[in-house]
Amino acid sequence: MGARTLSTAGMLSISTGLVGLSWLGPDASTTAIVWPLVLLGVGGVPFHPPSNSATLNTIPPEHLRVANGFLSMARARADSSWTPFWGGNSCGLSTGGNHGTARRGGVCDARG
Known part of the structure; x- marks a missing residue:
């Protein structure tokens, strides 16, 4: 293929x-x-x-290291920008949509 x-x-x-x-x-x-x-x-x-x-x-051979580094940095940036989104949504789903009201000391506990 x-x-x-x-x-x-x-x-x-x-x-x-x-x-x-x-x-x-x-x-x-x-x-x-x-x-x-x-x-x-x-x-x-x-x-x-x-x-x-x-x-x-499409990149000239002398610029491949920089281009590959840029591609890796862009991928890492995209991955890290989704972390707060998924964390917030998983807390909402795990607590029935009540953000920050999980049992005290839990992962989603807003009080710490």
């Missing part, structure tokens, strides 16, 4: 997940939210490696 086929399949999965998320309303169940997120994650697996490879193949 070629890189273009993998990238196309991954992008279709990502697009389908984004469309699925856009159709959700405020009363969507957890299950209805999870399946588009799974499609987003599954779509990233075949999409990102060929995309990164194609990007780095």
Whole structure:
């Protein structure tokens, strides 16, 4: 299977997940939210490696170290920017939506 086929399949999965998320309303169940997120994650697996490879193949050899470092930094930045979002949402889901009202000393306890 070629890189273009993998990238196309991954992008279709990502697009389908984004469309699925856009159709959700405020009363969507957890299950209805999870399946588009799974499609987003599954779509990233075949999409990102060929995309990164194609990007780095356009860089002159003397600049590859800088370009690869920039790509790694951008990936780390994207990963770290989602941490507060997922942490806040997991606390909301684990406490039934009552943020900061978990048992005292718990992970989501707002009082510390």
